[in-house]
Amino acid sequence: MPAKTKYRLAVAGLSLGLLLTGWVALGLGPVTLSYPLDPFQKKILFGLRLPRIILSILVGAALAVTGVLFQGLFRNPLADPYILGTSSGAALGATLALYYDLNFQIFGLSARPLFAFAGALLATALVFSLGRHRNYPAVAHLLLAGIAVSAFFAAVTSLMLFFRREEMEKIVFWQMGGFAYARWAEVQVMIPYLAGAFLYSRSLATELNLLLLGEEKAHQLGLAVVPFQRRIVLTASLLVAAAVSVSGPIGFVGMVAPHMVRLFLGPDHRVLLPVSALAGGLLLLLADTLARTLLSPVELPVGVLTSFIGGPFFLYLLRKNRLAPE
């Protein structure tokens, strides 16, 4: 099958999957719907379920796109959206908001997501400036700086929790991630970052393909490597910071969705970026729908379910691919 057809099939299939799953998910929940909808049911449907569905898709897409960008930048299959310390920075921000018991709202967002966003950006900025080596952000240095900053921020968070132990469970709950009370305000936060990243992704994609050949080759082929790496870090960090601030750190999606797509469609970033976004969105929508319906009305942590369905599925793909190489 030609690559172009495969790409179109993947986009069509995943979009259809998203629509169908979204439609089914709209009908699921503790409140049973009956037509015509009364005002209460409308409120549940359009005020709670719809924003939650859309938010889980947007966050899943953002995580997957970040995964692609970082895996491309580091040329490392283990890179995930939090590799530059984003989640530990966000956790520190969220903990600060808890620690000082901050309660204010800006644009319908409370202190905690705002602090989480700031913390995530701060951590990445720190990693990026520390990871520079003779004005050259060698990726190995970035990776190591990411590990160091993550560990340091996690230690500060633990230290703060040590003095406010009664807050420990709250931050543990937050760190499991989820969409328990997703509203349109959170959706509005995600949209500009995701839209920006998408508009930008075309130009990033071609350059990422060059980078696949190695930094030196890419340089010889005319890519200004350092500024490009900086642009990738900036785009990816903004995206993942927005995601982590509205949903907490959700694992697995961002690392695995790009690999799933790569198995089918190969490493071309022009394909990988949009298709991974769709796959990540679908994966997280599925996981969140299960998280809220499996034990309804009990909410399961969505991060548990992303690994629970994503893990075995990914193993299956890997195995199948090894047995029947194309």
Place this chain on the structure above:
Amino acid sequence: MWRLITQKRSRLLAGILFCLVGLTAGAGAYPLQLKDQFGRPLILEQPPMRIVSGSPGNTEILFALGLGDRIVGVTDWCDYPPAAREKAKIGDLAPINIERVLALRPDLVLACNLNGKEPVERLTALGVPTFALNPVSFAALGEAIRLVGALTGTQTAAEQLAAELEAALAALKPPGETAGARPKVFIAIGNDLADLWTAGTGTFLDEAVTKMGWQNIAGGLGFTWGQISVEYILAENPEIILTELDPKIFRADPFFRELTAVRRDQVFQIDVDIFSRPGPRLINALMDLVKLREGIR
């Protein structure tokens, strides 16, 4: 009926014990054999003078019985009464740090269900007198208080404290016959509406509101502490909310402000921390709940 009889019997027993102690000037009751709340026997040759407490609840019970001077070690979490902060620390609740406990040379370790089974067994095997409480309900807490009283020769104080607890529990019962009308209550824990969690069956909060004739919307869902969906809370439409959050936050939220509890101004702030530790401060917390009920329509 049974409850009444057992209660009377235990009071009688405590009375007899007290007389015995009185008769023999406090020494004759030892050696003393008692079974702890996991059914493990313990023999004490003499009154314990170096006690290590394995939980904040245990520490509060010991202090309330006037045994503060005999405590030589507490957990990192023991912050009440303030004097507890001055005591040597043994570390976390679970797993209990055996070496640090041994270093304090205790003649009684008052452990609890949260310390983990193995460390407690180890301590016993190492020859440290270890007595485990399992205060998972108000009734078990009353029993635990009496057991500590018997162990330490403070039966009178223990009996009084347990009786106060039982009086507070009795006061929880709804006044008059309110058959059928069981107001729904939502226990909102956390400090942001975005991830509230709640107390289910098996917690003191759930037991207290159930005894008050209220219905916990998170009861019987299979968790002690957990998260329930906002949609479910809205559908259940609780008439009462007990929370550590500022009630303002509920009034400002477009969804929560529609709840009967919020519209009737029946969102009450409580100290959840007290309800999560089985200790004597629960007595006052229960009395506060009784008072709070007066404001409910």
